[in-house]
Amino acid sequence: MSSSAPSLSSRERALLLLAGATAASVVPALWRRLQRRAVLPAAAVGGSGGVDESRSTTSSAGGGVGAYETRKAVDEYLQFHYGRPEDIMPYDCRPKDALRFTAELALLCERHCAALQDFTGERGDPMAVDIGCAVGGASFELARAFPHVLGIDYSQHFVDAANTMKERGWMRYSSVEEGELTAERVAAVPEDIDRGRVRFMQGDACNLPAELGPVDAVLAANLLCRLPDPSVFLRHLPSLIRPGGVLVLVSPYSWLPAWTDRQRWLGGFRDEDGKPVWSAETLQSMLSGSFTLVEERDLPFVIREHRRKFQWGCSHAMVWRRN
Structure with a gap:
């Protein structure tokens, strides 16, 4: 934000250093002058001419001076500077x-899947599907226990x-190091994983x-x-998973x-009576008829932006067994 502050002339800086009555009379006038000189982007100013009160979902991390001229940015930084540890990090x-x-993720599937505990061979080789697999990291981890793994993602890339x-x-x-500086690295599947157990396809989770x-x-x-409509995806799950099978839903909501x-949205808002609606409660209401909840836990993840900045998140993991 320092780049957006109005610059002072050498005379103005000298005046600010004056002591006593002279400084006291000069500083208010100088401050009014500086305020007139500082012009905020029109889109950043609310109807009252002050901080935009909108609860925009855009984080101040997005860049640009206008990102800080919102109520959301003020709230983020009040918590950043003054928040209690238990309020900032409740994990x-x-x-x-x-x-x-x-x-x-793979261990949650392995631990609760009945087919992996069946040694009679009557059920055939267990199969796992990783929906929203991205570039396949969890799909390969699933292959440690599952003979057949299918990874599906909407992105062809x-x-x-x-x-x-x-x-x-x-x-x-x-890998970004700083600004335009990057380092070339290699991603590798662990050598003890049988990659032949896994296949990938492009697909739509809602279709x-x-x-x-x-x-x-x-x-x-x-x-x-x-997802554009998570309820459509959830309604299809009972027919997708056989009895005794496991559903692992993980989300930061x-x-x-x-x-x-x-x-x-499944949650994150208030209903018509003003009562908060939480995503986890909606999921329990939608799934409890066909599934039994067998485990819940917090599951952290991290996405690196550059060598000194990371997106750290903590998803809510719910493990459901098909009735």
Whole structure:
């Protein structure tokens, strides 16, 4: 924000250093002059001419001076500077715990899947589906326990990258260090994972193929709040998972109109009576008829922006067993 402050002439800086009555009479007039000189972008000024009171979902991290001229930015920084530790970080998990995110996702599926405990062979080889698989990290981790894994993602670019990881086992990527400085690194699938157990396809979570299923495990990690209509996806799950199968839903519930129309959010708002609606409660209401909730936990994740800045999140993990 320092770049947006009005600059002072050498005479003005000298006046600000004056003591006594002279400074006391000069400073108010100088301050009024500086206020007139500072012009805020029109879009950043609310109707009262002050801070925009809108609860925009755009974070101040987006950049540009206008991002700070909102009530949301003021609230974020009041908490940043003055918030109590328990208000800012109400979780026990540490930042480095987030580095095992994909492995922990797979373990949740493995621990509760009945088909993996069946040694009679009557059920056939267990199959897991990773919906919203991105570039395939959790899909490969699932292959440690599941003989057959299908990763599905809406992004063809993500699917192409996941297939490269399957075929070659590695892929180069660029990691931002600072500004325009980058470092070239290599992503690699752990050597003890059988990549031949995994395949990937492009698909829509809200319009899954009719022939898909029933399967033994479905993983949907950080997916719900990126769907245009999460209820459509959820209604399809009972027919997708066979009895005894497991559903692992993991989400930070980051509802944004850019991804999901406000009318289709599962939570994060108040109902007509002013009562808060929480996503986890909506999920329990929608799924409890066909599934039994067997585990809940906080699951941290981290996305690196550059070497000194990270997006640390803590998703809510719910593990459901198909009745």
